[in-house]
Each structure stands twice: as C-alpha cells, then as structure tokens.
Amino acid sequence: MKKIVVALGGNAILTAGEKATFENQYNSVTKASKFLAKIIKAGNKLVISHGNGPQVGNLVLQNEIAAATIPEFPIYALTAETQGSIGFILEENLNNTFIQEGMEKNIVTLLTRVEVSSTDEAFKDPTKPIGRFYNEEEYKEILAEGRFPIKQDSNRGYRRVVYSPKPQKILNAEIVNSLVEDGNVVIATGGGGIPVVREDGIYKGIDAVIDKDLTSSKLAESIDADILMILTDVENVYLNYGQENEKKLDIVKVAELEAYVKEGHFSSGSMLPKVLAAIEFAKGGKESYICSLNKANETLEGRSGTKIIL
Ligand code: ADP
Numbered sequence: 111m112k113k114i115v116v117a118l119g120g121n122a123i124l125t126a127g128e129k130a131t132f133e134n135q136y137n138s139v140t141k142a143s144k145f146l147a148k149i150i151k152a153g154n155k156l157v158i159s160h161g162n163g164p165q166v167g168n169l170v171l172q173n174e175i176a177a178a179t180i181p182e183f184p185i186y187a188l189t190a191e192t193q194g195s196i197g198f199i200l201e202e203n204l205n206n207t208f209i210q211e212g213m214e215k216n217i218v219t220l221l222t223r224v225e226v227s228s229t230d231e232a233f234k235d236p237t238k239p240i241g242r243f244y245n246e247e248e249y250k251e252i253l254a255e256g257r258f259p260i261k262q263d264s265n266r267g268y269r270r271v272v273y274s275p276k277p278q279k280i281l282n283a284e285i286v287n288s289l290v291e292d293g294n295v296v297i298a299t300g301g302g303g304i305p306v307v308r309e310d311g312i313y314k315g316i317d318a319v320i321d322k323d324l325t326s327s328k329l330a331e332s333i334d335a336d337i338l339m340i341l342t343d344v345e346n347v348y349l350n351y352g353q354e355n356e357k358k359l360d361i362v363k364v365a366e367l368e369a370y371v372k373e374g375h376f377s378s379g380s381m382l383p384k385v386l387a388a389i390e391f392a393k394g395g396k397e398s399y400i401c402s403l404n405k406a407n408e409t410l411e412g413r414s415g416t417k418i419i420l
Pocket residue numbers: 118119120121122161264341342343344346347348349350351375376377379380381382
C-alpha cells in the first residue's frame with residue numbers, strides 16, 4: 111500500500127476552450143473521479159491536490175466586472191473560494207463513484223494555507239498565468255491600458271500573470287497526514303494553497319498564486335508520501351516538445367532531467383513547474399510521475415507516463 115499525492119491539472123476540471131459552466135466542470139470531474147477511484151481501488155492511500163488557474167482567473171474577472179456594486183476580494187481569498195467550490199465538486203463526484211463501486215471510503219476537503227516568504231525573489235516578477243486566454247488584439251489593448259501584467263503562455267495565447275512565490279510550509283500537513291493514514295481520501299492545497307506570509311508571528315494572506323505542482327511536491331514531502339503523481343493532459347514529458355524531433359521520456363534520473371531543464375525543454379507556467387516539482391520530490395529518494403490522468407493506473411503499473419527517480 112503506497113501513500114500517493116496526486117496533483118490534478120486544471121484541464122481535468124475545465125478543458126481548454128470549453129465554456130466554464132458549473133455543469134461542464136462538474137461533468138469533467140465526474141470522469142476524472144473514475145480514474146482517481148482506480149488508484150484507490152488498486153490499494154493506495156490518496157491525497158488529492160488540484161489546480162485552479164481558470165477558476166480563480168474567472169473569479170478575478172467576475173470581481174473586476176462587478177466592482178462598482180460589490181467590493182473586490184483579494185486574489186488569495188478567491189483562491190480560498192476555489193478550494194471550496196472545486197473541493198465540493200471533487201468530493202461529491204468521488205463520493206458518488208465510491209458508492210457506485212461499492213467502496214467504503216470517507217472523503218474530506220481541507221482549506222489549506224501555505225506559507226511563503228515575503229522576501230521571495232518571485233515578488234520581483236509576475237510569472238504565473240491565471241484566467242482566460244486573450245488574443246493578440248486584446249493583449250495589446252491590456253498592455254496599452256496597463257490593466258494587469260500579461261504574458262504569452264505555451265504558444266496558446268496570452269494570459270494574465272501574477273506573482274508566484276515558492277511554497278515554504280504546508281499549514282496543517284500533520285492533519286492531512288493523520289486523515290490519510292486513517293484511510294480517508296483527503297483533498298488539500300487546492301490551487302497551490304492559500305498563500306500567507308508570517309510577520310511578527312502573525313499569518314496574513316498575500317496576493318500571489320502558488321504553483322500547484324510545487325505545492326503538491328511540498329505536501330508529498332511533508333506527509334512522507336511514497337509517490338508524487340502529477341496528472342495532466344499529456345502522457346509524457348517530451349524533449350523538443352511539439353517539434354519534429356520530439357522525444358518521449360520514460361524513466362529519467364534527476365541529474366539528467368536537470369540538464370534538460372537547463373537546455374530549456376520545458377515551458378514555464380506549464381511543464382516546467384511539473385518537472386521542477388517532480389525533481390524536488392525525487393531528490394528525497396522517492397518516485398515522481400508526470401502522466402495523463404486517463405493513464406494514472408497504467409503509469410503506476412509501469413506502462414505509461416514519465417517516471418522521475420534519483
Ligand atoms: P495542467 O492544467 O495539467 O497543470 P498545463 O497546461 O499547465 O496542465 O501543462 C501541461 C501542458 O504542458 C501540456 O498540455 C503541453 O502543452 C505543455 N508542455 C510544455 N512543454 C512540454 C513538454 N516538454 N512536454 C510535454 N508537455 C509540455
């Protein structure tokens with residue numbers, strides 16, 4: 111029996127190009143739940159963390175549009191909201207999947223704050239994409255009006271970017287651990303966690319978005335998990351991704367992967383944080399996987415995905 115932390119990509123909740131209705135997100139998670147349930151059925155203990163890029167981006171936009179009537183909330187509070195809404199969608203779908211498959215499992219969603227450092231270098235340059243994609247024309251307009259920082263995202267268009275400091279400490283990690291050790295499925299650190307800084311001993315939310323892959327790695331380390339699985343919409347990590355000479359990585363050692371990072375094979379904001387998160391966890395002598403949600407079980411059986419080891 112392995113203790114596994116899975117990081118569920120935003121694509122599993124909202125497919126790119128799909129309308130962000132509640133129903134669409136709910137239905138996507140219904141499908142994702144079948145794959146997550148398989149991991150548990152195979153006899154593993156599971157902690158689920160998830161992205162919130164599109165969702166928190168939409169909330170930011172909703173707040174912007176409604177600002178004349180309803181005061182805007184800080185982004186960290188909106189991340190807390192998405193932990194609740196996405197957590198609910200995941201929890202209910204998993205619960206129903208367990209019922210349908212005759213599995214006796216409790217599942218619980220925890221609001222999770224994650225401590226970051228106020229002196230993190232990341233506060234000098236916003237890098238984390240959130241929200242919808244903007245086209246070239248909109249991009250130029252937003253830049254001209256100086257509305258918010260915006261950058262290109264993996265050749266798929268332009269997106270708003272926010273500060274993305276490193277996760278330093280998962281608050282309540284002991285509680286996540288005792289719940290999962292007791293056989294419960296735990297949903298925690300959604301959206302990378304609610305970022306807080308500690309000043310004069312006091313915690314305070316800070317406007318940033320922590321990368322969910324890095325947070326998941328930190329969480330996996332904090333609860334002494336055996337495996338970190340980063341579940342996304344591609345089956346493998348590739349070298350020269352999207353080019354004619356692209357090459358799939360099956361099993362890769364940390365040192366080798368670090369060299370590929372230096373060679374610039376992974377886009378920041380998408381594959382790079384996954385690779386860095388996987389490296390970080392594997393450095394502790396544990397296994398990291400980057401794989402497709404639909405092939406999570408095949409990956410655990412060594413038949414799919416990219417495996418990262420020390
Ligand atoms: P998630 O929502 O699961 O976090 P992302 O969109 O952030 O997913 O990251 C996955 C995407 O990373 C893939 O769909 C792919 O387009 C992109 N990508 C960038 N570089 C690579 C690479 N070297 N190998 C595989 N995928 C890559």
